Amino acid sequence: MADLGRAALVVSLGLSVYALVAGATAAITSRRRLATSARNALFCCFGSTLIAAVVLASALVRHDFSFTYVAQHTNRTLTTPYALSAFWGGQEGSLLLWLLVLTGYGSLAVALNRKLLRDLTVWVVPVLAGIGTFFAFVLVAVASPFGTQTAPLDGNGLTPSLQNPYMVAHPPMLYLGYVGLSIPFAFAAGAMLSGRTDERWIVATRRWTLAAWAFLGFGQLLGAHWAYVEVGWGGYYAWDPVENAALMPWLAATAFLHSVMIQERKGMLKVWNMVLVALAFELSVFGTFLTRSGVVNSIHSFSKSPIGSWFLAFVVISTVFSLALIMWRLPLLKARTKLESALSREATFLYNNLLLVALCLTVLWGVLFPIVTQVFKGETRTIGRPYYDFFLRVFGLPLLLLMGIGPLIAWRKASFRGLVKLLAWPIAVSILCGVALVLVGAGSSKPGLIAYTFSSFVLATIVLELVRGTRAVGSVFTLISRNRRRYGGYVVHAAIVLLAIGIAGSSAYGTSTRARLTPGQSVSVAGYTLSLRDVRRTQVPNATETRAVFDVGGRWHGTLASGDNQYIFPPEPSREVGIKTSWTRAEDLYVIADDVNVKTHVVFVQVLVKPLVNLIWVAGIVFLLGAGIALWPDAREQRRLVTRLAPAQA
Amino acid sequence: MSILLGLLLAAIAVLLVALPFLREPVTADDRLEAPDAEEDRRRGLLEDRDRALAALKELELDHRAGKIDDADYRELIGPQRREAAAALRALQRRYGNEMTAFETPDLPPEPTPPPDEGSPPTPVPVPEPYPPPDEATIPQE
Numbered sequence: 001m002a003d004l005g006r007a008a009l010v011v012s013l014g015l016s017v018y019a020l021v022a023g024a025t026a027a028i029t030s031r032r033r034l035a036t037s038a039r040n041a042l043f044c045c046f047g048s049t050l051i052a053a054v055v056l057a058s059a060l061v062r063h064d065f066s067f068t069y070v071a072q073h074t075n076r077t078l079t080t081p082y083a084l085s086a087f088w089g090g091q092e093g094s095l096l097l098w099l100l101v102l103t104g105y106g107s108l109a110v111a112l113n114r115k116l117l118r119d120l121t122v123w124v125v126p127v128l129a130g131i132g133t134f135f136a137f138v139l140v141a142v143a144s145p146f147g148t149q150t151a152p153l154d155g156n157g158l159t160p161s162l163q164n165p166y167m168v169a170h171p172p173m174l175y176l177g178y179v180g181l182s183i184p185f186a187f188a189a190g191a192m193l194s195g196r197t198d199e200r201w202i203v204a205t206r207r208w209t210l211a212a213w214a215f216l217g218f219g220q221l222l223g224a225h226w227a228y229v230e231v232g233w234g235g236y237y238a239w240d241p242v243e244n245a246a247l248m249p250w251l252a253a254t255a256f257l258h259s260v261m262i263q264e265r266k267g268m269l270k271v272w273n274m275v276l277v278a279l280a281f282e283l284s285v286f287g288t289f290l291t292r293s294g295v296v297n298s299i300h301s302f303s304k305s306p307i308g309s310w311f312l313a314f315v316v317i318s319t320v321f322s323l324a325l326i327m328w329r330l331p332l333l334k335a336r337t338k339l340e341s342a343l344s345r346e347a348t349f350l351y352n353n354l355l356l357v358a359l360c361l362t363v364l365w366g367v368l369f370p371i372v373t374q375v376f377k378g379e380t381r382t383i384g385r386p387y388y389d390f391f392l393r394v395f396g397l398p399l400l401l402l403m404g405i406g407p408l409i410a411w412r413k414a415s416f417r418g419l420v421k422l423l424a425w426p427i428a429v430s431i432l433c434g435v436a437l438v439l440v441g442a443g444s445s446k447p448g449l450i451a452y453t454f455s456s457f458v459l460a461t462i463v464l465e466l467v468r469g470t471r472a473v474g475s476v477f478t479l480i481s482r483n484r485r486r487y488g489g490y491v492v493h494a495a496i497v498l499l500a501i502g503i504a505g506s507s508a509y510g511t512s513t514r515a516r517l518t519p520g521q522s523v524s525v526a527g528y529t530l531s532l533r534d535v536r537r538t539q540v541p542n543a544t545e546t547r548a549v550f551d552v553g554g555r556w557h558g559t560l561a562s563g564d565n566q567y568i569f570p571p572e573p574s575r576e577v578g579i580k581t582s583w584t585r586a587e588d589l590y591v592i593a594d595d596v597n598v599k600t601h602v603v604f605v606q607v608l609v610k611p612l613v614n615l616i617w618v619a620g621i622v623f624l625l626g627a628g629i630a631l632w633p634d635a636r637e638q639r640r641l642v643t644r645l646a647p648a649q650a
Numbered sequence: 651m652s653i654l655l656g657l658l659l660a661a662i663a664v665l666l667v668a669l670p671f672l673r674e675p676v677t678a679d680d681r682l683e684a685p686d687a688e689e690d691r692r693r694g695l696l697e698d699r700d701r702a703l704a705a706l707k708e709l710e711l712d713h714r715a716g717k718i719d720d721a722d723y724r725e726l727i728g729p730q731r732r733e734a735a736a737a738l739r740a741l742q743r744r745y746g747n748e749m750t751a752f753e754t755p756d757l758p759p760e761p762t763p764p765p766d767e768g769s770p771p772t773p774v775p776v777p778e779p780y781p782p783p784d785e786a787t788i789p790q791e
Contacts, residue, residue, distance in 0.1 A: 004659075035682055037670045410712060
């Protein structure tokens with residue numbers, strides 16, 4: 001069957017090259033049949049890639065170790081879901097997933113828009129095919145998942161830390177986000193190539209961008225939860241280069257989602273939007289480059305591989321292509337109106353954009369710094385957490401504040417008097433909240449206090465908006481259903497506020513202590529007392545489990561166990577933490593038994609109490625809800641758009 | 651077997667890609683249909699109309715909800731209404747009533763009394779953004 005997979009990938013490569021060349025020729029020479037042929041080639045490319053994916057998935061499920069990839073990433077002890085998750089657990093498989101999602105998304109986007117946006121999709125096909133050609137080439141010539149060997153009795157198995165339910169969902173979710181950003185990029189490039197830079201490309205890709213952004217955001221939260229429960233260092237985000245690789249395109253896409261509203265409303269920021277959509281796409285490919293090349297040290301990155309240089313070349317070529325296109329079409333991207341006032345909705349969107357892009361570029365510099373120092377100084381210097389935390393406060397706190405102010409300001413021009421009147425209630429609420437927090441002792445962390453005060457301000461504005469809007473139209477359901485993007489956006493803002501409260505609470509007000517314990521000894525932290533009861537080692541299929549068992553007293557009574565698993569296939573350790581979540585006290589008791597000695601029964605333990613950390617995971621659900629509201633189709637809007645665009649097909 | 655399946659896959663792909671040429675081996679018109687200048691102009695006018703009406707709708711909603719006070723509303727509504735009316739007139743001049751009547755909201759009346767005469771305007775009902783054609787009226791100026 002590996003031959004079929006290889007053949008399918010070769011066919012995919014041939015089809016994507018054909019779609020690129022024939023599509024570009026058809027668009028330039030305006031040939032109808034050739035354009036349809038190129039479009040069919042893109043559809044077929046998805047079909048053949050799907051066949052390749054089915055071949056690999058089937059080999060994984062059947063434990064067919066004659067596939068080198070299957071033998072490297074699975075073994076017979078893995079259950080079917082984990083065996084399938086090895087599809088994206090290795091480099092070659094994840095590249096195949098990239099191509100599959102790209103051609104699937106691309107075919108669907110082109111098929112849905114082929115009638116209404118015929119003049120645009122003619123150019124979108126070769127752009128998507130160009131991206132597909134790169135991935136198909138890498139899969140055929142550099143990193144094929146269909147290498148074969150004499151089948152061993154068993155495989156190496158999946159890295160233990162990846163054997164977690166979150167890892168079944170997190171990587172494909174990120175891929176749906178990363179690859180989804182190719183669609184707005186392809187339509188933006190298509191608009192510039194065709195010289196038709198009106199709003200149709202934005203209308204066509206609005207939901208694609210929103211969906212990709214939602215997948216990317218939710219995927220990161222899934223990854224954060226995985227890190228929290230599985231990696232076992234007590235945190236959820238370490239500013240690891242590969243984590244940052246997913247954050248950067250999300251930040252760029254967030255800026256794009258806001259600034260595109262200004263273009264729709266005012267005809268402004270056309271160049272800026274093109275830059276942002278290209279930046280989001282380039283950062284998504286760059287993220288894949290970081291993960292796959294091994295150029296940076298990360299717990300997520302694969303070992304050094306030959307595909308890094310290919311990815312770098314692709315990032316450089318596609319960046320030059322994007323910039324050249326924007327420069328070429330600058331005359332068509334002139335703004336139709338000007339910013340009328342620095343105190344207006346569009347101005348706050350602009351400030352929001354500048355802060356988001358500044359944060360994005362700051363993170364990018366943090367990621368690139370070790371590479372730059374290695375290239376120019378011959379030594380690798382890394383940038384640590386204080387750098388990122390500092391800039392997160394510098395850019396993140398004003399962003400939080402703007403989230404509250406922006407929705408209240410009128411378009412065009414707002415008066416200072418009117419704004420003060422509008423902000424009176426939210427300001428009063430935030431001041432009261434700040435005072436209350438100081439009184440309960442939360443003033444120990446200034447950034448935490450500011451974050452909470454700003455968060456209460458934003459929540460107050462959101463509630464006020466909902467109350468006022470509901471009074472105006474009669475019911476909250478009518479209000480939201482008539483303005484889905486706006487109120488879906490407010491729900492997403494509420495999710496970001498919950499995220500900010502969770503991050504501030506768990507980092508600024510968390511408690512941590514370390515201790516060396518023998519059975520009978522105890523350690524106290526934040527009202528909890530942990531006594532080491534026992535140390536035990538048990539053998540389970542494919543692993544030896546070592547655990548320190550603690551009796552917990554004080555604010556909660558029960559037992560927690562923490563330690564490590566030593567797996568047989570692959571022979572790797574995995575840290576196992578003990579977590580007790582208390583929803584009533586809104587905190588987690590988190591126990592890390594670092595070094596458990598079964599002979600001496602000595603245990604080195606770290607105990608953390610993390611207030612409000614679970615709001616981060618709740619924020620993920622609220623975020624999905626908000627994105628869902630904004631994504632939900634509005635029949636009236638659809639009718640209006642179809643009417644506006646329909647004569648274009650005549 | 652796998653090789654045969656691969657060859658079959660390639661053959662199907664070639665067939666599907668060649669389909670447009672197999673269906674129409676000879677054609678009198680192989681040119682892609684592209685919107686002409688008139689089509690672009692029409693689309694531009696419709697975009698202007700939608701943009702202006704959406705802005706008007708939001709302004710009305712914000713005023714009714716109390717987010718924009720009467721003084722600010724009086725200052726903003728004038729230019730916004732003129733923009734919307736200009737977009738509708740441009741469409742009407744070029745394409746007649748058919749184009750403008752479709753999904754055009756009932757525009758709110760001019761605020762009375764005029765801004766410089768003191769008392770605030772009466773908040774108007776928020777229009778359905780795009781009601782069916784038969785419910786629509788176009789402001790005549």
